[in-house]
Amino acid sequence: MIESRYRLIPQFTLKDEDGNDFSWKNLLGKYSVVYFYPKANTPGCTMEGLDFTKLIDEFNGNVVGISPDSCNAISSFKSKKGLKVKLLSDPEKTVAEQFGAAKDGKLIRSTFIVDPWGRIRKEWLKVSVNGHAEEVLEEYRKIIQEDNEINDSILLRRALRGVRPDPVDDEKIEKLIRAAHLAPSCMNKQPWRFIVVKSQENLEKLHTALSEGNYWMKHAPVMIIVYTDDELGCQLSDRRNYSLFDTGTAVGFLLTQATQMGLIAHPVAGYDPIKVKELFGINGIVITLIAVGYWGNIDILNEKHTAVELGDRMRKPIEEVCKII
Template sequence: MVEFSLLTEEDQTFTSQDLLGNYWVMYFYPKAGTSGCTLEAQQFNELFEQFDGHVIGVSPDSTKSLSSFKEKHGLKFTLLSDPNKELAQALEIVKNGKLIRSTFIVDPWGRIRREWINVKVDGHAQEVFEVYRKIREEDFSINPSILQRRAFRGLRSDPIEDEKLLRLIEAAHLAPSCSNKQPWRFIVVRTKENLEKLHEALSGGNYWMKYAPALIIVHTKDEFDCQLSDERNYALFDTGLAVGFLLVQATQMGLVAHPVAGYDPIKVKTLFGIDGRVITLVAVGKWGRFEQLSEKHLELEKSPRNRVELSQVVKLV
């Protein structure tokens, strides 16, 4: 959402910052009191509670006109005056000097999630409500990429473009860290020669990783991050966060990213000249080849997700 500061019908300042933290419907109408604008206001007013009270009407009218309009029709929601159509122009809903009737759904981060331009009034508020409800329900659900992500082993050997591999690292690099120290380091191994070198360090149970077209070495050093009381070495925690971001991004991109602990860390450090700790190796590839898997791993590949009950890992106090 663009930044703005406008006056309400009560001559109070309302800014874009006031939208943050909640879902909002902002609808723009040409002129208070006209038949179309009145009908639209009434229909949004009828759904005010279903919108959790987060409806705002915006027009070029003066605050005095808006106050009279709100009182006359018993409107429950806030009206904003955009007399010079500055906000409307920023949203590109002004044509030949005239405001185009439009509606926007804004999420708690200030992002416009849906827009309607050149609205037909009758039934519009109900349509907006259906989309508003759907967006809220989808946002409350678990991220689909988190639900889809599994520790799959059935990797194809098809090469992965460097652009995609770098996008995974870019996602990992956006993870939070103590004092923004960003302690994670990555070596993306994808040439045949270097992959074969790294294969020497794998444990026997990770034979399936030899089919991956890329293996990412994740490493760090204690001094790269905060050293806190009670022996809290934040380099480990923060690097783990970065790997988590990488896994979700990979799943979104249709890739398997499977981190493992089964390797010889000393050999990995020696082979690739690493000074510090090798936290994990992440196999990256496309899913869909199963003939190379052991019977045990083939069964795991298609088994349901196994998690202990939530009550065993959380306490609300």
């Protein structure tokens, strides 16, 4: 089951205008509009159906109308009015109630935009038909455009060093670890391991393992030791140790989540891994240390790091790192 801040569509199966089954699975993998209307062949419902039909190509054909009418009634309605939307019969208003488009047995004219993951991204209840299809199309286009942009947290994320010493709530740290723990892994082995270092005593111990260039990390209120071991992951042909790949993927998830939450999460390679293992009783490979905290303590940085901190983000040209063949 998808965990999301958006409501998921109910898992339903209804009959369409031809008497064939149409289920929630038919909505997956594409952007769709699902609208509920009270009764076929009435003026408002006819206008609504015709308005969506006029714009059907703009919706890529993915518009579904649901009413309590029988299959025969919606078939006649579709044929008589020349509608191009898919019509479904929900005689008991069960699916309407699951969507929130019916109350006390009465259907509420409603519209929902559903994304490829089955999430309801926008809803209208107690719809006024005039101009409604155009309004839905505007929102439909906006959602698709936003979804096709690079994730804003990925755009914002940088390896920032100006970390404030202000404490970070345990709840936020737990959320970072939960995000990392949702990463994919070979055969779902989940080989990543984390030690969250927060106490001053343990932070000072960890500071002794840092390289000179990572002086700024000593201001971080939280540091996360990320490690794994060969036996925790898949060992595949041609020396492919997937515990390393999987753990790196988990760190990527953590960094993105931290950026969304307004936190610096800066992983480093500059430390003595043997000393870190000895200090904290770790068996395996210490992949990285991640400094976590809030941004803004730029005055602690040396001249070189200040210039990097406030300068442009540097990336090689896409053509240098990717070929499409």
